[in-house]
Structures are given as structure tokens and as C-alpha cells.
Amino acid sequence: MNALELKGISKSFGRNQVLFGVDFALRPGEIHAIMGENGAGKSTLMNIVYGNLKPDGGEIYINGQKTAINHVLDAQNLGICFVHQEIALCQDATVAENIFMSQIGRGGKYNLKTLAAKAKEILDPLSSKPIDPYEIVERLPISSQQVVEIAKAISNNCRILILDEPTSSLSGAEAEALHQMIHRLRENGIGIIYISHRMSDIFEQCDRVSVLRDGHMVATYNVSEVSVQQLVNDMAGREVDMLYPEKAADLHREESNVVLDVRGLEDAAGKFHEINFRLYQGEVLGFAGLLGAGRSEIMKGIVGLRKLKGGEVLFQGKNIVGMRTKDIFDSGLVMLPEDRKKQGLFLDMNIRQNTVATYLSEITKNGIIDRKKERELTQSRIERMNIRCVGSDQIVRSLSGGNQQKVLVAKTLAKKPEIVIMDEPTRGVDVGAKAEIHRLLRDLTHEGVSVILVSSELNEVIGMCDRVELIDGSGTIVKEVLGDEINSDTIMYYISDAYRYEQSNREVSINE
Known part of the structure; x- marks a missing residue:
């Protein structure tokens, strides 16, 4: 018997029909991925399951029983929980209050100390870094807020858990902890719908995968029996070239081609230190580092969105530190923000x-x-x-x-622009859209535009960048790589601080 079964679900918004007779089944104790290009109807379908939207046609069955889900409360009472792609927490409440918000909202007094203790039990297995249950959510980074969202869903005794891009804002360690938690939930018989554009998540974590295209359910596969290329082609409805655009053959790294010169940049809050690098015309320069290493903060410092302690940013022959962000943008140095x-x-x-x-x-x-x-x-x-x-x-x-x-x-x-800083430009977009953005960035470099790319996806850094600056956990550039050195082993060696331990061990051996 299926935990959830959808039969012939259709939905329109005015004259725009977004779902066409969709069938879908989730078994108890399975992780079932749903993939599709942006706008394929994934979120609409899940919002119908969760009671945020009413279908125009079709039927919903829970454990074999035909069910009407008219409101979110109906879904929650049926054990359906939904962790949305966009953060939907109460920003001025504590972590513990957010996790147990549905219980608090039913009225009566509550003991924050008790809630915090329960919240800690849920949070600790989820996060590699402790999250204080008493902390105000607004003060947490996006990655920690995502963990709180997942903890909130888990606290509601769910039998069907919908996860929409759950790892998009998580570090590698946090994503691994999440996956371990998901597999424990699966072992307890909970059915999990896993919406993601990350192929690694699909193939490493999921049992089955269904593909939506333009509001139609086109295929369902056992993950062990399908290829990446088949899924990509099903999503796009055509053959998609998944290769990255060809990199620049000759960058002419000469003094006359320097378009940005950053010297000794220091963050006023201590997030990054002694940042030195040059950007050349027509190149893609990558910044790689683990979550929290200060990549986004460095970019904000360059465009005047973060207070600096010292350093220079030379653009168009002058130091732009202290200039208004609007004036920096108007002069041709622009930034796409992370959030x-x-x-x-x-x-x-x-x-x-x-x-x-x-x-x-x-x-x-x-x-x-x-x-x-x-x-x-x-x-x-x-x-x-x-x-x-x-x-x-x-x-x-x-x-x-x-x-x-x-x-x-x-x-x-x-x-x-003359220079564009792209901070996580492909976060939350499908493989087809990623390819479009990658081609756009490379086309810009052919037109003489210089690109700084900040990305948490290692494959994107390796595939797109002509050079890469590696930032360790202390917020310092410790290595610049280019050519064959732009590989996962070298990048992880430096950004994970592994080089420090090897150096330390070498020193111990010498002293002995």
C-alpha cells in the first residue's frame, strides 16, 4: 500500500495550466526524488499535497484512503510535513520557538527551557556545528536556518516528509548529517519526497526518481536503473549538452590587462584577512572555500556592502574603498548577491x-x-x-x-558591466538553466567582461574557472590554482585546512 498516491492531478492559474493529469506514488520507507526544470510544476504539485493549493481535478489517497486536503492543517494532521526551498521561519523568535511553533500556536503557556532541551535533541544529530536553541533565528546564517526548518518538520511526527532543495544552503558536513537523518527516518517507515537539482543527491540518497516536464509526469525510474543523461534529457525534452563551455585559451595575464587589484583587504569584524588578488580582463576567477570561510563577505567588502578595517580595491585606476555601492555599480563593477x-x-x-x-x-x-x-x-x-x-x-x-x-x-x-561578481549564481536552478547561465558567463568573457565566481559546487568551480583562489577556514587566501591544478583533490586539500595538519606533522617529525 502506498503512503501517498496522486491520480490525475491538474491545476491552472487563470488561463495558465501548470499541471496536466499528474499521477505519482510514494511508498512507505522510500526516498522518492522528483526532478524537473524550473517551472515544471514541482512546487505546485507539492503545495497541493500540503494543502496550500486546491487541485482543479484528480484524487489524493493516503494509505489507500481517498482524502481531501483542503488546508495545511489537514495535511499536518495526516502526518505530512513540508520543508520549503525558501526559508519560512519567524525571524524574531528563538530557534526552539520556531521548531515547536505549531504547538505554541495552539494556545496556552509554554516553558522555553523545556522547548530548548527538546530542540537540542533534534538539532544535535542534524548539524555539525551546535545551534543554540535560545538563539534568535535572524542572527543565524542561511545554512543554520535551513537546519532549523528541517528540525521543525521532523518535530511534527510526520509520516510523509517533503524536502524541497534541502541541501542547497548546507555545507558538506551538514548535508551528510541531513542525509544520515533522512535514512534513519526512512528506516522508521517514513516516506520522503526529495526535490533536488543535484544529481549527486539523487543518485546517492534516493530509491526512485520521477520526472516532471511542463506539468506532465513523463517517467519514473529506479535510481539504480537510470543514467544522468537520461534524466537530463527527460527534464528538457531534448538532448542537453552537460559539458561546461570551453575555457579561455590565453588570458594574457599582463599588467595592462589587470581590471581589479585587491590589496591587503581586512574585514572590520575579522571574517577575512590580508586578501590579495588580481582579476584580468576576460577571465573567470573562482573563489572556493567551505561554508563560513568568508567568500561572500569578501565580495561584499569589495563593493562597499561590508565595513573594512583596511586595504585597497583598485578599479579603473582609483581606490574604490569608501565609495557608495551605487556609484561602484554605476562605474561597471556589479554583484549578484547570494540571497x-x-x-x-x-x-x-x-x-x-x-x-x-x-x-x-x-x-x-x-x-x-x-x-x-x-x-x-x-x-x-x-x-x-x-x-x-x-x-x-x-x-x-x-x-x-x-x-x-x-x-x-x-x-x-x-x-x-566591466566586472561582474556572481555569488552562487546557479543555486536552486535546474541543469538546463545552469547550462544557460554557464554559457552566458563565458559569452560575457568573450566580450571582454571579467567574472568572479563564488560557488559551493566544486564541479562548477572546476568546470567554469580559469583560475581559482582557495580560502581556508581562517578567511585567508592560501593558494591560487590554474590549469591542471584546478581539481577536487587540490581544492579540498587547502580549503579544508588539511595542508595545516600535514605541515604540522612534518614539523613534529623534523623536531623528533
Whole structure:
């Protein structure tokens, strides 16, 4: 008997039909992946299961019994829990209060000390770094907030657990801890729906995988019997070249081609130290480091979004430290931020308004917006980024997470920059969209634009970057690699601080 079975589920938003007679089955005690390009209907389908949306047609069965799920509370009472891709925690409450929010919300008094003790029991197996149950959620990094989201779901005695991109903001150790927890839940008979664009997660953690394309369920496979290429082709509905674009053959690393020169950059809060590097015209320079190493903080320091203790950032012949971020962007050095929801997009505005927001001066005259230029600029970016939408007037919040990311890329590149810093540009996007973004970045370098790429995906760093700066746990660049040295062994050796222990052991041997 299936823990969950969907038969003929359909759903439309106005004239836009997003699900067409979808069938799906989840067995008890299995991890069943759902894959699909951004906008394929994955989130809509899961929101129907969780009671956030009502289907226009079809039937839902729980343990063989036909069931109506009209509200989220109905789903929760049936043991269905949903961890969304976007963080949905109460930011000004403690970790413990968030984990047990549903119990608190039913009224009556509660003892925070008791809640904190229970929260700790759930959190400790999940996180490699202790998370204080008394800490206010707003003060936690994104990775820790994701762990709290998962702990919140686990606390609700769930029998069906939906995980939407659960490892997108987690470090390797946190992801491993999560996977161990998921497998323990599976052993206890809990059925897990695992939505992810990461092939490694699918093939290493899941039992079966189903593929959605344009609102249709096109295939279901045993993971052991399907190839990566088959899944990619099923998602796209065509043959997709998964190779990274060819790297630059000759970068001409000469003094005359230096476009950015960072010297002795020091963070006022001590997050990074003595950052020195040069960026050359037309190259992709990668920054690799474990979560918390300070990669994003370095980028924010460069564009004036973080207070510095010292150092210089030389761009266009002058030191831009102390300049306003807007002036830095206007001069041709732009940045795509890591957190699209808080730092990148106006979620309640439409695609058109978001795309032109940073460069209104390009489409205005005497303070009046030229609507024709605005439409033309937006439409060209929608087409270039292949944003799935009903039109440029669609509200960004209503887009899938991956299409929101595409809008953010379009917004960042609405005006051709001289240098673009891309902080996790492909987080939460499907393999087809990743390939599009990778090609776009390489095309920019062919046009003379220089790119700084910050990514937690090692394959992306290896496949895209011409050079890579390696940052260790202390927030210091300890090695620069290029050519054949850009490989996983070398990168992990330095960013994991393994080189320190080998050096320490060598010193001990010499002293002996």
C-alpha cells in the first residue's frame, strides 16, 4: 500500500495550466526524488499535497484512503510535513520557538527551557556545528536556518516528509548529517519526497526518481536503473549538452590587462584577512572555500556592502574603498548577491520593474521612464535568460525559485558591466538553466567582461574557472590554482585546512 498516491492531478492559474493529469506514488520507507526544470510544476504539485493549493481535478489517497486536503492543517494532521526551498521561519523568535511553533500556536503557556532541551535533541544529530536553541533565528546564517526548518518538520511526527532543495544552503558536513537523518527516518517507515537539482543527491540518497516536464509526469525510474543523461534529457525534452563551455585559451595575464587589484583587504569584524588578488580582463576567477570561510563577505567588502578595517580595491585606476555601492555599480563593477530573497529581488514587484531597477537612468529622460525602452530591455533579458513566465508583468514572487534566480541574473546584467561578481549564481536552478547561465558567463568573457565566481559546487568551480583562489577556514587566501591544478583533490586539500595538519606533522617529525 502506498503512503501517498496522486491520480490525475491538474491545476491552472487563470488561463495558465501548470499541471496536466499528474499521477505519482510514494511508498512507505522510500526516498522518492522528483526532478524537473524550473517551472515544471514541482512546487505546485507539492503545495497541493500540503494543502496550500486546491487541485482543479484528480484524487489524493493516503494509505489507500481517498482524502481531501483542503488546508495545511489537514495535511499536518495526516502526518505530512513540508520543508520549503525558501526559508519560512519567524525571524524574531528563538530557534526552539520556531521548531515547536505549531504547538505554541495552539494556545496556552509554554516553558522555553523545556522547548530548548527538546530542540537540542533534534538539532544535535542534524548539524555539525551546535545551534543554540535560545538563539534568535535572524542572527543565524542561511545554512543554520535551513537546519532549523528541517528540525521543525521532523518535530511534527510526520509520516510523509517533503524536502524541497534541502541541501542547497548546507555545507558538506551538514548535508551528510541531513542525509544520515533522512535514512534513519526512512528506516522508521517514513516516506520522503526529495526535490533536488543535484544529481549527486539523487543518485546517492534516493530509491526512485520521477520526472516532471511542463506539468506532465513523463517517467519514473529506479535510481539504480537510470543514467544522468537520461534524466537530463527527460527534464528538457531534448538532448542537453552537460559539458561546461570551453575555457579561455590565453588570458594574457599582463599588467595592462589587470581590471581589479585587491590589496591587503581586512574585514572590520575579522571574517577575512590580508586578501590579495588580481582579476584580468576576460577571465573567470573562482573563489572556493567551505561554508563560513568568508567568500561572500569578501565580495561584499569589495563593493562597499561590508565595513573594512583596511586595504585597497583598485578599479579603473582609483581606490574604490569608501565609495557608495551605487556609484561602484554605476562605474561597471556589479554583484549578484547570494540571497536573492533578502538582497537581490523585489519579490512583490513584476519582472519588468525588477529588471530595470538598478539602471533606471538608462531608460529615463528628464525623470520620465521610456516605457518602450523598458519593455524592449526586459523582453530581451527574458528571452536571453529563458525565463518561464506569462509575461513581463508577472509578479516575481509567483515564479519558481529557479526562474526568480534567472530574473536576478537578468537584473544584474541589465547593463553590460566591466566586472561582474556572481555569488552562487546557479543555486536552486535546474541543469538546463545552469547550462544557460554557464554559457552566458563565458559569452560575457568573450566580450571582454571579467567574472568572479563564488560557488559551493566544486564541479562548477572546476568546470567554469580559469583560475581559482582557495580560502581556508581562517578567511585567508592560501593558494591560487590554474590549469591542471584546478581539481577536487587540490581544492579540498587547502580549503579544508588539511595542508595545516600535514605541515604540522612534518614539523613534529623534523623536531623528533
